[in-house]
Each structure stands twice: as structure tokens, then as C-alpha cells.
Amino acid sequence: MREIVLILHIFLGIIWVGGILFIGWGVFPAVMKMSYQSQRQFLTSLMRWSHPLLTAAGMGVGITGILLGAILGPVKSWDFLWNTAYGNIWLAALLVGGFTLLWGIGIGYRETMLVLTDDYFWQEAEKGNGKPLFRQLFRIAVLESFEIAGFLVLIILMMKI
Template sequence: MSWTLYQSVLWAHIFLAIIWVGGLLFIGWGVFPAVKTLVVREQRQTLAVILKHSHHFFTLAGAGVIVTGTALGTVLGPVQSWEALWHTTYGNLWFAALLIGIMTLFWGTFVGYRQAIKILSTEHLWTTAKNGYSRPLNHSLFALALLESVEGLGFVILLTLMIML
């Protein structure tokens, strides 16, 4: 194994993880609070544009993290056999990280994003908020934040596993 190849894949892995996690955290903790300062109609338009244009980029970054992590653990790393996967601490932690990474990516892609689009598409939430009654919309956005916290928990678990490796 070439040390340069390993370092290059590790660099790509870390870079893609920064994009995936950092981007999603920025949207959740930066964009959403800033958008709340806009009028209701602009909130909806802004969120729709940002989510639709960033979703595929973050999904690809997450998939890249999983692919590079798989290469780092197997082809370029110590998990060269089923024995190493099931009977070593590294193999167990690596496999747990792989599963949690896949579940986190799928959660964000197929649960969180779809729920966000559903909220953005629910006309009565936005109409009632525009007419001065924003409680249903705020409730839906709060529920979305709770739903998306599962993805954040996945990131925390992944980071913990990476430190243990």
C-alpha cells in the first residue's frame, strides 16, 4: 500500500466529512434561524431554494465519506478478511461506523429532507402563518428540527467511533 494513496484518501474522507456535517449544521444552525427573520412568503421561498440546491451536494458528500471510509478500512486498512471484521476491535468499530454512516445518510436523505419538502409544500401552514397565525408552521418546523436531530446524533456517534479507531 502506498502511503501517499492512503493519505490522499484520508484527506478526501476528512474533507467530504467536513462538507457533509458542516454544511448540514450550517443550514440547521445558521440558515434556519436567519430565515426566520424574513416575512413568511420569503421564508418559504428561501428555504425551498436552499434545500433543493444543497440536498444533492450534501448527499454526494455523505456518500463520498462512506466510500472513502470503506476504502480506508478495507483495501487500504486492516480489515482484509471476515475474521478481521468480526474478531477485532478495529473491525467491530469500523463496521459499526459503516452502518451508522449509512443509516445517517439515509435518514437525512429519505426522512429529514422529505419531511422538510412536505412542510414547504403544505400550503395551509404557510397561508395561516401569512395571515398571522404561525403556530402550526412553527410546530411543524420544531418537529422537523427534532426529526433532523437524529442525523446530528448519527454524526456525534460517528465522530466518537472515529476517535476510538
């Protein structure tokens, strides 16, 4: 049973992290070659479609991580959690993973959708003034970098377990 949950944990992690990285580093740069109107329509559709799936994958990673550590693993008491290296790393991973997921849901997605649905930035870009839109897209990239940092910390923690 543990092996099945571990495979599911890894698979969901690949979907969550890989999906976000692919959108940010693969799709987003390619879309920048489209017209502003096409960019906006495509990115809005992509975000609305992919966000629930990537959120579900992230939640699945958290649930399977809890199962692997506490139900099917060695974390059986508060004492073990606080006083062992495994318990400390597992708790850190749980906290970092939860923060990363909540950041993506509450900040990354919300801020991205605010920019995509704000007519001002896109109308200015269509008129030839792309600076306001570029600043907002750069701000989103900076905000999303916190999610990427969370993924890197999670990978490092998982390598220690």
C-alpha cells in the same frame, strides 16, 4: 495513496456535517427574520440546491471510509471484522454512517420539503396563525436531531480508531 483518500474522507466529512450544521444552526435561524413568503421561497431553493451536494458528500464519506478500512486498511476478512476492536468500530461506523445518510435523504429532506410545499401552514402563518407552521418546523428539528446524533456517534467512533 492512503493519505490522499484519508484527506478526501475528512474533507467530505467536513462538507457533509458542516453543511448540515450550518444550514440548521446558522441559516435557518437567520431566515426566521424574513417574511413567511420569503422564508418559504429561500428555504425551498436552499434545500433543493444543497441536498444533492450534501448527499454526494455523505456518499463520498462512505465510499472513502470503505476504501480506508477494507481496500487500503486492515479489514481483509470477516474474521478480522468480527473479532478485532478495529473491525468492530469500523463496521459500527459504516452502519451508523449509512443510517445517518439514509435518514437525511429519506426522512429529513423529504419531511422538510413536504412542509415547505404545503400551502396550508404558510397561509395560516400569513393570516397570523403561526402555530401550525411552528409545530411542523419543530417536528422537522426533532427529526433532524437524529442526523446530528448520528454525526456525534461517528465522530466518537472515529476517535477510537
